[in-house]
Structure formats: structure tokens, C-alpha cells
Amino acid sequence: MTLSDHISYALVDEQDELSSDTLREMYRYMLLARALDERMWLLNRAGKAPFVISCQGHEAAQVGAAFALQRGKDFTLPYYRGLATVLVMGMTPLEVMLGVFARAADPSSGGRQMPAHYGSRRLKIVTQSSPVGTQIAHAAGIGLAEKIRGGDAVAWTSFGEGTSSQGDFHEALNLAAVHNLPVIFQCENNEYAISVPQRMQMAVTSVADRGPAYGMPGISVDGTDVLATYEVTRRAVERARRGDGPTLIEARVVRMTAHSSDDNDRTYRPSSELQALKQHDPVARFRGYLREHGILDEVQERELREQIGHAVNEATEQAERAPMADPETLLEHVFAG
Ligand SMILES: Cc1ncc(C[n+]2csc(CCOP(=O)(O)OP(=O)(O)O)c2C)c(N)n1
Ligand SMILES: [Mg+2]
Structure with missing residues (x-):
């Protein structure tokens, strides 16, 4: 039984309103997220980064959605895989790397939280807690506050x-639907919760089906398609700004790595599945689209990769040199002063 809408347009050509510059910019963010993520794994394996949790395979879903949001206006409540999300919303590679090395200048927590609990007051990025899903309820609360204030910002959250x-998910969706709140719930469905496959997590085949149960649209989209994700999010944002309420979007993605740097997915994923992952790589898919449509040529691609390589090196070197948090400040932000 399917209750939700399943959107299947592939890298839509109706994207006339997106200029070639914007499309290349989307690609740049996808490449940047991938390059930073790969660097984090190297740092982890070199014993320099304590923990890595990857966005590889989720880049298109995150970049597509974030391009439909307004920087500095909308609230972003990403989850730990949201590296590409926070980059598009304005976090710099250096800020990301300061978190990886747990340095004092890390904007997310001053080096106190685990890496990937992204937060930035400046950018209206609200951090999550380590128990999964807390940010979903916070997004509903922020949506309620925005409605009471009479503004037209949206709260976008991922999980x-x-x-x-x-x-938290059920309570948040229910509240958001009852009060018609301007919230967008993006579920990034990579078919695994660490080692547990989706069929052992739920008896529905699509998370989007859960939307209509609470009285909001549930839309399932190919989250390896950056333009399709952009388009469904753009519509959800319009709906939320109009005051018509929340939307649940299921972006179907692939988890191209193990769950985290502490996990070995070869113990629970069949090798055929692991080998097939590369065919669903969202970065390669968008590159193919841009090349095919004459939007990106070889020279531009090479320049882009060089710039990104520099940016990642520089962020890594600067963050590694940055000072650790002073132990004297250990209890700051924990107890009221
Ligand atoms: C409440 C809670 N239970 C369990 C965990 C341990 N845990 C961390 S991530 C995770 C898997 C979450 O899977 P999913 O929501 O599908 O996100 P994914 O990592 O696949 O992107 C679990 C069980 C946790 N952090 N919080
Ligand atoms: Mg999952």
C-alpha cells in the first residue's frame, strides 16, 4: 500500500530557472563535501581524527535541498551526515576541520562535542544531540516559534x-501538522541503521508513507539526483512560506561507506551490494549530466578540483595547528555560570 507521492523525474530538464553557474556551484559543493569527507577518513586512519561519520552518497540529497533554502534566513537542523548541507548553508571547510580536530575554535561546540554535530549561531544551524532524532522535535518547535512571530522562515531538518x-519523529510530525508549521522533514533513506536493513526497521517500504498518516504530504524522491531533490524541496519551501504547513520528504540515497569509522560494513553487507555502490554515486551522476549538457568541460573540472584540493589542504593544516580548548574551560556551557 502506498500513500505518498513517489517522484521519479531524472535530473529534470525543466530546470530552466537554474543558470549554468548555479548548476556548477551545486556541483562544486558536492565535490567539496566529498573531498573533505575523504580527507577525514585519511586523518582518522592516520590516528589524527578520533571519529568520522560520512556523507558520501548523500551529497545530492543535501545539496539539492539546501539550494532551495535561504542562507541566513531559514533554520537548518542537520544530522551527523549533513556535511554537504552545512557547507551550502555557509560553514567553511576550516570550521568543519576545527570540529574534526576538536579544537577550541570549532564553531559547533568549541571542541566539546563529537565531530559532525554541526552547529553555527551565525548561520542558524542548530546542533543535534547524540541520541538520534532530537533535532526533529527542535525543528517543530522552531517552526512554531516562527509562526507565532509571524515570520516566513522555514525550519529544515534531516535524519x-x-x-x-x-x-521524536512522530511527536514532531504530529505537532507540525496539527499547527500547520513551516517545517521540512528530510529523511535521508540509505536503507541501513548501522547494520540493520530497512526491512527490519519498519513494515512500510517508504518512509514517505508516514507523512499522510499525520496529515502532511509525504514525497519520495531519488536523493542521488540533485535536481530532483532541489525541485521537491523548492515546492515544500514555497508551501511552508505560504503558511500551508509541513512536508515530509524521503530522499532515497546510498551509504557509500561503513556507518562510521568504528564500523566494518563488510560483516553485514553482501559484497555484490558493496561493489554496486559506485554505480549510484551521486557526484559521478551529476558530473555526467553536466558534461552531457555542455555545462562543465574538462578544463573547468580540473580547475575546480585543484581549487578544492587547495581548500581542503589549507583547512586541514590550519585546523591542525589551531589550539586545543583550555582545560580550565571544561565546564563552560555545561552549567549556568
Ligand atoms: C536514541 C539512539 N539510539 C541509538 C543510537 C545509536 N545510533 C547512532 S546512529 C544509529 C543509526 C541511525 O540510522 P539512520 O537513522 O538510518 O541514519 P544513518 O546513520 O543510516 O544515516 C544508531 C542506532 C543513538 N545515537 N541514539
Ligand atoms: Mg539509514
């Missing part, structure tokens, strides 16, 4: 499909 079985 995995496993997390859509947490109580």
Missing part, C-alpha cells in the same frame, strides 16, 4: 530512516 522510528 536517517532508522531515526524515523524514534518517538
Whole structure:
């Protein structure tokens, strides 16, 4: 039984309103997220970064959605895989790397939280807690506050499909639908919650089906398609700004790595599945689209990769040299002063 809409346009050509510059910019963010993510794994394996949790395979879903939001105006409540999300919303590679090295200048927590708990007051990025799903309820609360204030900002939040079985998800969707709140719930469905496959997590085949159960549209989109994700999010943002209420979007993605740097997915994923992952790489897919449509040539691609390589090197070197948090400040931000 399917209740939700399943959107299947592939890298839509109706994207006339997006200029070639914007399309290349989307690609740049996808490449940047991938390059930073790959660097984090190297740092982890070299014993320099304590923990890595990857956005590889989620880049298109995150970049597509974030391009439909307004920087500095909308609230972003990403989950731990949201590296590409926070980059598009304005976090710099250096800020990201300061978190990886847990340095004092890390904007997310001053080096106190685990890496990937992204937050920035300046950019209206609200950090999550380590128990999965807390940010979903916070997004509903922020949507309620925005409605009371009479503004037209939206709260956008992301989480995995496993997390859509947490109580926070259900309470947040219910509240947001009852009060018609300007919230966009993006579930990035990579079919695993660590080692548990989706069929053992829920009896529905699509997380989007859960939307209509609360009285909001549930839309399932190919999250390896950056333009399709952009388009469904753009519509959801319009709907939210008009005061018509929340939307649940399921972006179907692939998890191209193990769950985290502490996990070995070869113990629970069949090798045929692991080998097939590259065929669903959203970065390669968008590159193919841009090349095919004459939007990106070889020279531009090479320049882009060089710039990104520099940016990643520079961010890594600067963050590694940055000072650690002073132990004297250990209890700051924990207890009221
Ligand atoms: C409440 C809670 N239960 C369990 C965990 C341990 N945990 C961390 S990530 C994770 C898997 C979440 O899977 P999903 O929501 O599908 O996100 P994904 O990592 O696949 O993107 C689990 C079980 C946790 N952090 N919080
Ligand atoms: Mg998952």
C-alpha cells in the first residue's frame, strides 16, 4: 500500500530557472563535501581524527535541498551526515576541520562535542544531540516559534530512516501538522541503521508513507539526483512560506561507506551490494549530466578540483595547528555560570 507521492523525474530538464553557474556551484559543493569527507577518513586512519561519520552518497540529497533554502534566513537542523548541507548553508571547510580536530575554535561546540554535530549561531544551524532524532522535535518547535512571530522562515531538518522510528519523529510530525508549521522533514533513506536493513526497521517500504498518516504530504524522491531533490524541496519551501504547513520528504540515497569509522560494513553487507555502490554515486551522476549538457568541460573540472584540493589542504593544516580548548574551560556551557 502506498500513500505518498513517489517522484521519479531524472535530473529534470525543466530546470530552466537554474543558470549554468548555479548548476556548477551545486556541483562544486558536492565535490567539496566529498573531498573533505575523504580527507577525514585519511586523518582518522592516520590516528589524527578520533571519529568520522560520512556523507558520501548523500551529497545530492543535501545539496539539492539546501539550494532551495535561504542562507541566513531559514533554520537548518542537520544530522551527523549533513556535511554537504552545512557547507551550502555557509560553514567553511576550516570550521568543519576545527570540529574534526576538536579544537577550541570549532564553531559547533568549541571542541566539546563529537565531530559532525554541526552547529553555527551565525548561520542558524542548530546542533543535534547524540541520541538520534532530537533535532526533529527542535525543528517543530522552531517552526512554531516562527509562526507565532509571524515570520516566513522555514525550519529544515534531516535524519536517517532508522531515526524515523524514534518517538521524536512522530511527536514532531504530529505537532507540525496539527499547527500547520513551516517545517521540512528530510529523511535521508540509505536503507541501513548501522547494520540493520530497512526491512527490519519498519513494515512500510517508504518512509514517505508516514507523512499522510499525520496529515502532511509525504514525497519520495531519488536523493542521488540533485535536481530532483532541489525541485521537491523548492515546492515544500514555497508551501511552508505560504503558511500551508509541513512536508515530509524521503530522499532515497546510498551509504557509500561503513556507518562510521568504528564500523566494518563488510560483516553485514553482501559484497555484490558493496561493489554496486559506485554505480549510484551521486557526484559521478551529476558530473555526467553536466558534461552531457555542455555545462562543465574538462578544463573547468580540473580547475575546480585543484581549487578544492587547495581548500581542503589549507583547512586541514590550519585546523591542525589551531589550539586545543583550555582545560580550565571544561565546564563552560555545561552549567549556568
Ligand atoms: C536514541 C539512539 N539510539 C541509538 C543510537 C545509536 N545510533 C547512532 S546512529 C544509529 C543509526 C541511525 O540510522 P539512520 O537513522 O538510518 O541514519 P544513518 O546513520 O543510516 O544515516 C544508531 C542506532 C543513538 N545515537 N541514539
Ligand atoms: Mg539509514
